Amino acid sequence: xxxxxxVILAALALATTLSLYRVLHxxxxxxxxxxxxxxxxxxxxxxxxxxxxxxxxxxxxxxxxSYGLISFLGFLALAKYFEGRGGGEERR
Amino acid sequence: xxxxxxxxxxxALLLAGLLFILAGAVGVLRxxxxxxxxxxxxxxxxLGVGLMVVGLAVQQETPQLVLKMLLxxxxxxxxxPTAIHALGRAAQKSGLDPxxxxxREGGGA
Numbered sequence: 774x775x776x777x778x779x780v781i782l783a784a785l786a787l788a789t790t791l792s793l794y795r796v797l798h799x800x801x802x803x804x805x806x807x808x809x810x811x812x813x814x815x816x817x818x819x820x821x822x823x824x825x826x827x828x829x830x831x832x833x834x835x836x837x838x839s840y841g842l843i844s845f846l847g848f849l850a851l852a853k854y855f856e857g858r859g860g861g862e863e864r865r
Numbered sequence: 866x867x868x869x870x871x872x873x874x875x876x877a878l879l880l881a882g883l884l885f886i887l888a889g890a891v892g893v894l895r896x897x898x899x900x901x902x903x904x905x906x907x908x909x910x911x912l913g914v915g916l917m918v919v920g921l922a923v924q925q926e927t928p929q930l931v932l933k934m935l936l937x938x939x940x941x942x943x944x945x946p947t948a949i950h951a952l953g954r955a956a957q958k959s960g961l962d963p964x965x966x967x968x969r970e971g972g973g974a
Binding site (some may be wrong): 785788791801810811817822825831837842853855 | 876879880882883886887889890891893894898902903906911912913914917918921923924925929930933934936937940944945947948949951952955956958959961965
C-alpha cells in the first residue's frame, strides 16, 4: 500500500466529513440534499482508491459502478419527491 | 518497482482532482445560499472526480480495468450534472428565492 494513496484517502475522508456539516446544519431542506449529493460522488472515488490501494480493483470497480447508479437514482427520486412541496423555509 | 512516466502523471492527476474536490467542499460550506452552493458542488465535484478517475486509470495495466474506469468517468459526467439540475429545479419550484446582496442602511439605491 503506497503512502501517497493513504494521504489522498485521508484528505478525501476529511472532505466527506466537511460535507456532513451541510447535511446536519444546512438551513433549508435542499441544502441537506446538496450535502447528500456531495457524499455520493465522493464515495465513488473513495471506493476506487480503496480498490487501487488493496490490489482488488476489479471487484471495487463493480462496487463503485453499482453504488453510483443506486445513489444517482435515489438522489433523483428525492429531488422529484420534494419538488413543489415547499421546504424552502429555514429550519434548524 | 520502477516508476514510469505514466505513474507520475497519474499521481499528478490524482492531486489535481483532490484539489478540485477540496475546493468544492469548501465552497459548499462557505457560500451564502443554496444556489451558489449548488454551483460549487456541480462544477468542482464533477471535474475533480473525473480527474481522479483518469489519474487512477492511467496507472492500470489491464485494458479491461481501464475500459471500466472510462465507464465510471462517462457515468459520473452524465449523472452528476443531471442530479444537480434536478435538485436546482426542485428548489426553484418549491419557491426558494436566490440570494441577493443585502442593501445598505440608508443607501439611496
